[in-house]
Amino acid sequence: MARPKKCRKVCALPSHTAFMPRQGTCREQVVMSVDEYETIRLIDLEEMTQEECARQMQIARTTVQAIYIGARKKLADCIVHGKMLLIEGGDVEVCPKGKSCCTQRGCCHREEE
Numbered sequence: 001m002a003r004p005k006k007c008r009k010v011c012a013l014p015s016h017t018a019f020m021p022r023q024g025t026c027r028e029q030v031v032m033s034v035d036e037y038e039t040i041r042l043i044d045l046e047e048m049t050q051e052e053c054a055r056q057m058q059i060a061r062t063t064v065q066a067i068y069i070g071a072r073k074k075l076a077d078c079i080v081h082g083k084m085l086l087i088e089g090g091d092v093e094v095c096p097k098g099k100s101c102c103t104q105r106g107c108c109h110r111e112e113e
Contacts, residue, residue, distance in 0.1 A: 007093045008035040008067075009058045019078070019085040026084040033090030036071035039064055 014037050020026045035057070042053040043064075050068065054061040078085045 005091045006059055006063075007091050008038070009056065009095065010034055010038040010092045011056075011095050013094055014087050017087045021082045021084075024082060026082065028081070029084040029086055030074045030078050031086045031088060032071060032074050034087060034092045035090040036067055036074065037087045038092070039068040040071050040075070043068055 013034060038057060039053055042048045042056060043050065048056065050061050050064045053068075054064045057064065074085070077083060
């Protein structure tokens with residue numbers, strides 16, 4: 001029997017959930033989950049390490065690594081092949097305080113350090 005998925009903590013749902021190339025028509029689309037989006041945001045935009053990202057999302061570092069690799073592959077597929085990117089779904093729990101909480105050291109998602 002497979003182990004149940006652990007709910008991933010995210011600061012907020014993305015404000016933009018669809019991206020497409022300006023040129024041509026998009027016949028194909030790629031769906032990125034909200035937890036994949038969150039790893040891209042935390043690691044690439046907020047410049048967190050995978051360990052810091054794992055603490056923030058309250059999951060294992062190895063899980064973050066796997067999610068991040070999958071998310072980057074999806075981004076590359078969209079950019080190289082001109083596919084539409086949709087961000088939706090995933091087993092996530094959204095912070096009730098939103099992004100303002102998660103930019104501070106005392107974020108309610110982070111375990112006490």
